[in-house]
Amino acid sequence: MSGILVLTEQSSGAWHPMSFEALAAGIQLGRDLSLPVTACVFGRGVSGLASELAGRNVQAVVALEHEALGQYTADAAVAAIEWLVRDLQPDYVLLPHTYQVRDFAPRLATRFGRVLLSDTTGYTIESGAAVFQRQLFQGKLTADFAFQAPAPNFVSIQAGAFRADALESDAASVSEKAPVLNVSSLRQHPEAPFREAARAVDLSAAERIVAVGRGIQEEGNIPLVQELADAFGAELAASRPICDNGWLPMERQVGSSGQTVAPKLYLSVGISGAIQHLVGMKGSRCVVAINKDPEAPIFEIADYGIVGDLFDVVPALTEAVKKARS
Amino acid sequence: MKILVALKQVPARDSLLRIDASGRWLDESDLSFEINEPDAYALEAALQLKEQHGGEVVVLSAGPERAVSAIREALAKGADRAIHVEQENLGEFDTLSLAKLLAAAASSEKADLILTGLQSDDLGSGQTGVIMAELLGLPHATIIMAVEASGQGVRVKRELEAGWFQHVSMPLPAVLTIQSGINKLRYATLMGIKKAKTKEVRKLTAAELGVQPESSVSLLRIYQPKRVKQTQMLAGAPAEQAAQLVEKLKFEARVI
CATH class of the missing domain: 3.40.50.1220 (TPP-binding domain)
Structure with missing residues (x-):
C-alpha cells in the first residue's frame, strides 16, 4: 500500500489518550497528501479496541494480535511492528510521542535504516512534501525538518500538538493480523507497573x-x-x-x-x-x-x-x- | 564490570541563543558549554555502579575539539579513560549516522553496560542510546530511575507516565538511557582534576571508524518559536508589576 499508518497505544484494554491526537495528525496529513490512513492497535485481545477505531474516519484498521504483546516489551513491539510495516509498506508511520514510543520507535526506525523524527509539533506542506516542526533547546527554538529518504518514514507526535478528532464516520474494515515473532529472542522481562505511594494531594x-x-x-x-x-x-x-x-x-x-x-x-x-x-x-x-x-x-x-x-x-x-x- | 558512558557537550542552560548566518545552527562564538544534564546523571550512575561492583568507567563522546573540556570534567569526576570521536562536521550526521559513529567506537570496547542520558538538551531527539542498542544488537531500556546489576543481568526501574514505574530485567550487555535527577551529582575534587590530566583520551575520527555522514532527515532551518498566545508583558518596578498583575487577574481574567 501507499499511505499513512498510525500506531495507537493501549494498555490492559485502556486507550492512551494521545493515540487519538496521533490519529488526528494522520488523518490531516492523509488529506493534505491524498493518502489513505490505516490505524493499528497492537496487543493481546485488542479486537474490541480495533472496532472502536473503525468508526474514527480512517480507511482501514489493523488489530495486531500476539500473545507476546500482552505486556509491553521493546523487543516484542519492535519485532511485531517491523513485521506489520513490511507487510503494509506505508509511506509514513505516525506514533504518539509517549514514553512507550520513546522506548521502541527509534529502534524500529533503525530496522529500516531510517531516522524517527521524534516529538514533532506540526507540519507544513512545501512543494507537495511534508516539512515537520520540532522544538530544539528545550523549546527555545523551533526547527523545520524534511525527510530525504524513501518510504517508510517515521514520525512521533508531541502531546497536545493535534486536537483529538471527534469526527465519526462509516466503519472502516478491520483486519486481524498475527505477526511472526521469534518469542525466544525477546530479552526484556517486565514486572507489573506500580506507584510509589498513594497521592495525598490531588x-x-x-x-x-x-x-x-x-x-x-x-x-x-x-x-x-x-x-x-x-x-x-x-x-x-x-x-x-x-x-x-x-x-x-x-x-x-x-x-x-x-x-x-x-x-x-x-x-x-x-x-x-x-x-x-x-x-x-x-x-x-x-x-x-x-x-x-x-x-x-x-x-x-x-x-x-x-x-x-x-x-x-x-x-x-x-x-x-x-x-x-x- | 565495564561501563561505557556516552555523553554530549551542549550549550549551557540559560545561554542566550543566537541563530547563525546559515539559519541552520547557532552562532557558537560566545556560547559556553557543559555536559548534557541527563548524561551527567548517566555518568554518576556509572560511577556508583563501579563503586559497588568494581571495574572500569569509559567515557565516549563525539564532538568538535571543544568537547574535550566535557571529557576532562568526566575524567575528573572519576571516569577511568575516554574516547573522543573528534569531528568538526557533526551537523552533517543525522541521528542514525551519529549513532553509527558512537556504536562503531563502542563495539571494540565490549562493555557490559552502556549508559547515556535519555535525551540531549540541544536537539532533544531522545534516540541515540536506543539506536546504538539496535546497531550493537543489545537489549535496551529507557527512562531509567535505578539500576541493579547482578552477575549476568540487570534489573532496572523504568519510569512510566503519570507517576507509574515498572521493573524490567534483561541480560547483559545492555544499553540503558538514564533519567535526570535520579542520583546526586558529585563534584570533581582537586585531586580528581589533577589526575584527569594524566588519564588516557583516545582520539578517533569518522574516517577511522569507517562511518560516513548521512541525512535521511535534514534540518532545513531554525527560528524563534511562533507565539501561541498574545502574552501581555507587564513592565515597571516589581511593585508596579505586582499591582498591574493583581488588577488584570481581578478584572480581566477574573480568577481572584
Whole structure:
C-alpha cells in the first residue's frame, strides 16, 4: 500500500489518550497528501479496541494480535511492528510521542535504516512534501525538518500538538493480523507497573496553582513561594527538578511524569517551560509566568508575563494579592 | 564490570541563543558549554555502579575539539579513560549516522553496560542510546530511575507516565538511557582534576571508524518559536508589576 499508518497505544484494554491526537495528525496529513490512513492497535485481545477505531474516519484498521504483546516489551513491539510495516509498506508511520514510543520507535526506525523524527509539533506542506516542526533547546527554538529518504518514514507526535478528532464516520474494515515473532529472542522481562505511594494531594482538583521551578535556586527559598500560594489560596506545585531535589514531595510535580492540571489560574515562578512541564499544565485557563529570561518558552503560552528577579517580584506580588483579597 | 558512558557537550542552560548566518545552527562564538544534564546523571550512575561492583568507567563522546573540556570534567569526576570521536562536521550526521559513529567506537570496547542520558538538551531527539542498542544488537531500556546489576543481568526501574514505574530485567550487555535527577551529582575534587590530566583520551575520527555522514532527515532551518498566545508583558518596578498583575487577574481574567 501507499499511505499513512498510525500506531495507537493501549494498555490492559485502556486507550492512551494521545493515540487519538496521533490519529488526528494522520488523518490531516492523509488529506493534505491524498493518502489513505490505516490505524493499528497492537496487543493481546485488542479486537474490541480495533472496532472502536473503525468508526474514527480512517480507511482501514489493523488489530495486531500476539500473545507476546500482552505486556509491553521493546523487543516484542519492535519485532511485531517491523513485521506489520513490511507487510503494509506505508509511506509514513505516525506514533504518539509517549514514553512507550520513546522506548521502541527509534529502534524500529533503525530496522529500516531510517531516522524517527521524534516529538514533532506540526507540519507544513512545501512543494507537495511534508516539512515537520520540532522544538530544539528545550523549546527555545523551533526547527523545520524534511525527510530525504524513501518510504517508510517515521514520525512521533508531541502531546497536545493535534486536537483529538471527534469526527465519526462509516466503519472502516478491520483486519486481524498475527505477526511472526521469534518469542525466544525477546530479552526484556517486565514486572507489573506500580506507584510509589498513594497521592495525598490531588492537584487536578485545585482552582488555583502556584508552581515553582529551578529559578528558586535553593530549598530555603521555597517558603517565599508558599506564602504567595497561601495569599492566592492556591495549591503549591513544582517542576521536576524541584521534586528530584526533594525540596517538595513528588506528588506536587506537574508535567509528563507528574500530574496533569487545568486550573483557572496557573502562576509559574522561575519555570522555564520545557515541554515535559508544559504538557502537564497547558490546559490551564489563565497562565501567568514570572521568569528572569525573556526568551523562556513559558512566555509562549502565558497570558500575563513578568520578566524580572523572582526574589523581588514574588514578595511584592504576595503583598499586593493579600491587599486585594482582604 | 565495564561501563561505557556516552555523553554530549551542549550549550549551557540559560545561554542566550543566537541563530547563525546559515539559519541552520547557532552562532557558537560566545556560547559556553557543559555536559548534557541527563548524561551527567548517566555518568554518576556509572560511577556508583563501579563503586559497588568494581571495574572500569569509559567515557565516549563525539564532538568538535571543544568537547574535550566535557571529557576532562568526566575524567575528573572519576571516569577511568575516554574516547573522543573528534569531528568538526557533526551537523552533517543525522541521528542514525551519529549513532553509527558512537556504536562503531563502542563495539571494540565490549562493555557490559552502556549508559547515556535519555535525551540531549540541544536537539532533544531522545534516540541515540536506543539506536546504538539496535546497531550493537543489545537489549535496551529507557527512562531509567535505578539500576541493579547482578552477575549476568540487570534489573532496572523504568519510569512510566503519570507517576507509574515498572521493573524490567534483561541480560547483559545492555544499553540503558538514564533519567535526570535520579542520583546526586558529585563534584570533581582537586585531586580528581589533577589526575584527569594524566588519564588516557583516545582520539578517533569518522574516517577511522569507517562511518560516513548521512541525512535521511535534514534540518532545513531554525527560528524563534511562533507565539501561541498574545502574552501581555507587564513592565515597571516589581511593585508596579505586582499591582498591574493583581488588577488584570481581578478584572480581566477574573480568577481572584
